[in-house]
Amino acid sequence: MIATQLGASHLQFLLQGALWTVVLSAIALVGGGLLGFLVALCRVSASRAVRIASGVYVQVVQGTPLLVIMFLVFFGLPPLGINVSPLTAASASLILYVSAYMGEIWRGCIESVPKPQWEAAECLAMSRTQRMFYVVLPQAVRIATPPTVGFLVQIVKNTSLASVVGFVELARAGQIINNSLFEPFLVYLIIALLYFAMCYPLSRWSRRLERRTGYARRQQVVTP
Amino acid sequence: MSQPTSSSAGPVVALRDVHKSFGSLKVLDGVSFEVARGEVLAIIGRSGSGKSTALRCIDRLETIESGEITVCGHRVSDPKLPLRALRLDVGIVFQSYNLFPHLTIEENICLAPVTVKGRRRAEARETARRVLGQVGLGDKLDSYPEQLSGGQQQRAAIARSLAMEPQVMLFDEVTSALDPELTGEVLRVIEQLAAGGMTMVMVTHEMGFARRVADRIVFMHRGKVWETGPATILEAPETAELRQFVGSGL
Ligand SMILES: Nc1ncnc2c1ncn2[C@@H]1O[C@H](COP(=O)(O)OP(=O)(O)O)[C@@H](O)[C@H]1O
Ligand SMILES: [Mg+2]
Numbered sequence: 001m002i003a004t005q006l007g008a009s010h011l012q013f014l015l016q017g018a019l020w021t022v023v024l025s026a027i028a029l030v031g032g033g034l035l036g037f038l039v040a041l042c043r044v045s046a047s048r049a050v051r052i053a054s055g056v057y058v059q060v061v062q063g064t065p066l067l068v069i070m071f072l073v074f075f076g077l078p079p080l081g082i083n084v085s086p087l088t089a090a091s092a093s094l095i096l097y098v099s100a101y102m103g104e105i106w107r108g109c110i111e112s113v114p115k116p117q118w119e120a121a122e123c124l125a126m127s128r129t130q131r132m133f134y135v136v137l138p139q140a141v142r143i144a145t146p147p148t149v150g151f152l153v154q155i156v157k158n159t160s161l162a163s164v165v166g167f168v169e170l171a172r173a174g175q176i177i178n179n180s181l182f183e184p185f186l187v188y189l190i191i192a193l194l195y196f197a198m199c200y201p202l203s204r205w206s207r208r209l210e211r212r213t214g215y216a217r218r219q220q221v222v223t224p
Numbered sequence: 225m226s227q228p229t230s231s232s233a234g235p236v237v238a239l240r241d242v243h244k245s246f247g248s249l250k251v252l253d254g255v256s257f258e259v260a261r262g263e264v265l266a267i268i269g270r271s272g273s274g275k276s277t278a279l280r281c282i283d284r285l286e287t288i289e290s291g292e293i294t295v296c297g298h299r300v301s302d303p304k305l306p307l308r309a310l311r312l313d314v315g316i317v318f319q320s321y322n323l324f325p326h327l328t329i330e331e332n333i334c335l336a337p338v339t340v341k342g343r344r345r346a347e348a349r350e351t352a353r354r355v356l357g358q359v360g361l362g363d364k365l366d367s368y369p370e371q372l373s374g375g376q377q378q379r380a381a382i383a384r385s386l387a388m389e390p391q392v393m394l395f396d397e398v399t400s401a402l403d404p405e406l407t408g409e410v411l412r413v414i415e416q417l418a419a420g421g422m423t424m425v426m427v428t429h430e431m432g433f434a435r436r437v438a439d440r441i442v443f444m445h446r447g448k449v450w451e452t453g454p455a456t457i458l459e460a461p462e463t464a465e466l467r468q469f470v471g472s473g474l
Contacts, residue, residue, distance in 0.1 A: 120322035123283060124336035124388060125311035134335055138326045 006186065010177050017173025018194050024159040024169055025198075027091045029152065032098025039103025044110050046128060054103070061100035066161050069093045074165040090162035090169075098155055105151060109144040110136060149206040153199045160195075170194055235294075236261050236392050236423045237282055242291035242301075244277060244447075251277045252288070253447035259392070259425055264418045266438035267427045270469060273444040275427040279394050282425065283314050296391045312340070315385030316394040319401050321377040323369035329356065329380050330365040333387045341388070348387075355383040359413045375406030379413055386417075393417065395426035431458065431470065443469065 042054035061069070073096075074089040084092070113136045121131040163172035174191040178184050235258040244252035251274045259265045267275045280286045281293060284300050284307060293300035296313040324332050333355065334348040343351070356362050359379040361372075369377050378398055385393060395414065399407040411433050418424060418437050428434050434441060435455045443451040443466045451457060451466045461467040 116318065116320060116322045117324065119285065120318070120324070121336075122307075123285070123311055123314075123316045124384070125308050125340045126336060127308070127340075130339050134339060135324055139324075142326070 004181060006177075006181060006183065010181070011190075013177060014170065014173050014190060014194065017168055017170040018198070020168060020173075021156065021159050021170040021195075022198065024087075024090060024094065024162060024167070025152070025156045028094035028098045028155050028159065031091065031095035032102055032155070035095060035099035036102030036106060039099050040106035040110060041132075043103060043107040058100045058104055061096055062104075066093065066097050066158055067164060069096060070161055070165050086162070086165045086167035089165045090159070090167045094155070094159065094162070097158065098151075101151060101154075102148070105147050106140065106144055109140040109147070112143055113139045146206050146210040149202060149209055152202045153206070156198050156202070157195065235259055236263075236296055237265075237425060238292075238294045239278070239282070240292040242278070242281060242288050242293060244274075244281060244286065244288045251447050252281070254291070255444075255447070255449055256291075257442050257449055257452065259423060261423055262421045263439045264422075264424045264426070264437055265440050265442060266434035267425065267442045267444060268429070268431070268434060268469070269444035269450075274447040275444050276396050278444070279316070279396050279425065279427055282394060283316050284310055308340075312388065313391040314394065315388060315390035315392070317378070317381050317385055317396070317398050319397045321369070321374075321381040323377055323381055323384070325369050328366050328368055329361065329372070329383075332369070332380065333384045336384075337387055351387050352383075355386045356380070358386065358416070359383045360409070373406060374402045375409045378402065378410045382410075382413055382417075392423040392425070395424065395428070397427050397429060400429060434458070445469075 039054055039058065042050050043058070045051050045054070064072075070089060070093045073093045074084060074086070077084050077089075117135055117139065118131055121135040126134065159169055160171035162169050163175065166172075168176070170191060174187050178187040181187060237259040239258075240256050242252050242255040243250075253274075255274070255278055257265065267278065269275050277286060281288050282295055282300065284305065287303075288301055291301065295310060298305060298310045298313065300310060323329075324335070327335065330349065330352045333352040334343075334345065337343040337348040337351060338345060352365065353362065356365060359382055361376060361379055361383065364372060364376065364380065369380065372380065378401075382393075382398075398414070399410050402410065407430070411430065414424070414426065415433075415437050426434075426438075435458055438455055441453060441455055441457055442449050443457070443461075443463075445451075445463075445465045451461065451463050457466065458470055461470055
């Protein structure tokens with residue numbers, strides 16, 4: 001990074017950062033999604049204790065800035081004898097963060113499946129687990145898809161905070177380049193464009209899903 | 225096919241002095257009635273008189289404060305009652321069909337036999353075909369609920385209950401959400417069930433239907449069984465309340 005003009009090598013470095021942003025987003029989505037699914041199930045559990053415990057988890061994580069979670073994981077674990085790389089710290093923090101928000105989004109979706117659906121399954125002698133997995137969750141998934149894809153945008157943008165623990169994703173890559181080029185406007189404009197290129201398709205997709213929410217699509221092929 | 229859980233002697237459903245409140249609102253105030261095997265009982269009464277609540281208590285969708293409910297030998301009023309066993313013997317159909325919208329009609333019907341009773345899929349499909357034929361929907365196996373009319377959805381819901389081979393069927397105003405021209409097709413299905421010897425408790429606003437199909441009528445008023453007897457009580461009510469109810473053309 002000796003050149004003082006923005007060149008191909010800079011762009012390549014930025015694209016590499018963008019790739020790490022995608023990777024980190026994917027880790028956060030998959031890990032946070034799995035944990036969030038568990039959180040959602042706990043939030044609607046039949047056990048009051050489980051509901052309260054998971055509620056506290058959600059409140060604590062949502063009440064802590066992601067930046068602070070990153071610091072806590074990165075600097076808090078080594079004294080306990082657990083060494084964490086920037087990637088691990090960033091991943092773990094994002095997974096915690098995403099699980100709390102996804103958990104709440106999905107809890108809302110599960111609860112928005114009409115009560116009579118639960119009851120109809122109950123009257124057919126289905127157990128609570130069977131009702132959940134065969135009747136309620138399949139309907140909740142359809143309701144959940146648009147807000148989940150919408151939340152993906154938040155995940156992508158929030159990966160930029162991983163720079164505070166020294167992880168070189170897109171935002172950090174931009175910082176590094178700017179430190180040698182001193183062209184902040186140009187560099188951050190490129191970065192903004194790259195984020196936009198990643199987020200825009202997601203929000204478009206989310207809006208498309210929202211428009212065909214429910215069973216509207218299938219209804220079009222109904223022959224009366 | 226399935227073994228009756230109770231001896232064929234004695235009532236299939238029995239309520240004895242059942243009391244139930246929602247908060248300070250007394251909804252069932254000492255309700256008692258019995259339904260024998262093969263009998264059809266119609267519960268009538270003004271809206272809010274506790275008919276649905278009585279039905280829901282029979283399937284333990286509501287718990288009661290005092291009294292006793294026995295259904296097919298299950299002590300429903302016992303807090304430790306195994307709910308699964310009760311619900312295997314009781315089928316219930318609601319005003320709002322409550323079919324599962326993400327499943328086809330066939331899948332709606334097969335779900336519980338496969339998951340709850342452990343039936344093989346092919347066997348469950350066979351049952352689905354049979355019960356759908358019974359309600360006149362043999363050609364709707366692959367349709368989704370939203371593709372059916374209200375009357376068809378309600379008949380599919382009845383078929384779904386029948387596929388579990390219940391000992392007793394409960395119907396809660398199953399035609400109230402339907403246009404008048406669709407009411408008949410659902411009532412005909414229930415009438416056929418009655419003719420086939422199914423034990424039934426039905427809450428209904430269809431007086432002509434109750435008169436024709438029911439072996440016995442329970443008229444509920446203010447959470448009490450106000451008057452009960454054979455269908456003839458509708459022609460010659462003893463209480464002023466039933467006279468007024470029948471006269472109001474409901
Ligand atoms: N879950 C409930 N919580 C509170 N009140 C209820 C509930 N269900 C029914 N009620 C009340 O109990 C009374 C009887 O209701 P219901 O049994 O549905 O009457 P019906 O079916 O005869 O119209 C009504 O006043 C109704 O508002
Ligand atoms: Mg009612």
